[in-house]
Amino acid sequence: MIPGSFNYHAPSSLDEAIKLLEDLGEDAKILAGGHSLIPMMKLRLAEPDHLVDINGLSDLDYIREEVGVLCIGAMARESALEKSELIAEKYPILKDTSEVIADPLVRNLATVGGNIAHGDPANDHPATMVALDAEVVVRGPGGLLDSGGRTIAIDDFFRGPLMTALAENEILTEIRVPCPNGKSGAAYKKLERKVGDYAIAGAAAVLNFDGDTCSKAGIALTNVGPTPVRASEAQDALVGTAVSQDDADKAGELAAAASQPVGDHRGSEEYKRAVVKVLTSRAIMKAKERAAGGN
Template sequence: MIPGTFDYHSPDTLDEAIKLLNDLGEDAKVLAGGHSLLPMMKWRLAEPTHLVDISRLSDLDYIKEENGYLCLGAMVTESALENSELIAAKYPILKDTSEVIADPLVRNLASVGGNIAHGDPANDHPATMLALNAIVVVCGPNGSKREINIDDFFLGPLWTALQDNEILTEIKIPIPKQYSGGCYIKLERKVGDYAIAACAATLDFENGQCISAGIGLTNVGPTPVRASDSQNMLVGTDVSDEIIEKASVLASETSQPVGDHRGSEEYKRGVVKTLTERAIMKAKNRALGGN
């Protein structure tokens, strides 16, 4: 399948890339790994007339801890995240997430920044970033830079707070406290598919009590869904099995699934409940020492 015609630009610096986007306007699209954009272009669901390739901006590819945050450059590939020793040791929820995105070949090219900037509620990282209370760093014209809380980033299907002349350059995740744990569990019809539903859960404990919780849900709404009622139910408790059960029921009620070829609305709500239960349980085990 062949896409519509377009001009191709491959800038050497971030400033050059942003200037291109600013000059070319809304018909220009950022191209990173291209594994969401190219399939859309080949189906002619997207017909940008200009592509600004940022894959050669090597200074956007890093995984580091700095000033209380894990900082992921936007061009970190899913493979790199999946195979990072730091991520496996301290942020297993990110490894859980990256390793269920598509397949190993796609993950070699797919970028974490793209998975978030694309704004598809079916992508996996958005829900995880909600659960982690991440901050999205965005660069714009004239050296401008702003930080957007993840809760303010996703506005609708394929619609984010990114302006046409801005590029997502980094994701910041607060470094977890001592008794913190997270987990991402996805149910898919077959390997490489989008989620029927998925749940990202994070818990922080102090003296055996949960002091904060994050729950994000994938592909059960027009944006990734934060299950706030479930979070509130868990905070201030010891996250007993009984409370996990109630929280997972609330998550299923908070979700807004649409019946489609991946299942009916009722089925998807059931999946949300089960996955939330399992994700909270595993997050708790990881937080309190275990796996």
């Protein structure tokens, strides 16, 4: 499996990268970690004439908190999320997610931005970011200096399999996650056939509490639909409850009903819905445990 021929570009700035995309149009693809794009190129499922390598854009490699928001640069590596003390302490769901992606070698190169921008519903970060009500920042012509940037709510970003709201001349530059407020917890659970494989299914759960009562919930699913699936009815069912095991199981049933799996070599539709039910319940209970101060 060898990719077709292509022209290689290595811009030294974000503005230069955007200009290349603008000039080259639909014949160009961004290369970050490459662990989603390159396999597709080897299978000739993607045959770009130009690759724009943004690995030199170190300004996009960061994990930091600003006022009320966690900012993750698009070029932050999965291994950086996995090892970050800030992430482990305040955003453990992101550690959950990163540490089940592929293997350590891949995580040293793979980027958070690429995992999201690729638009693959089998990737793990999309569902996590939906549950967290994240936003993505994208930049087009004009770069960082004027109106060339826009912020997109995560629910509006994914349009279909491998389809996102990114225009051809735009680059995803940052992911923004609201800082947790008060009593809250979040967790991600995934079932895979073998370590490092794509998920048979995955479930992300985010809970906020007012005292012992759930005041807000976010639940989203991996690899059981054309995009990450927000399980709205499951979320709503948790609000106003103490999130008992029965409450979590009910939410799991509603999440399974919201899923849209396709039967394949990883399992039948029925099996995948059963997996969603169990994983959602487990993610919810883990999120509750973390909200109470557990790890």
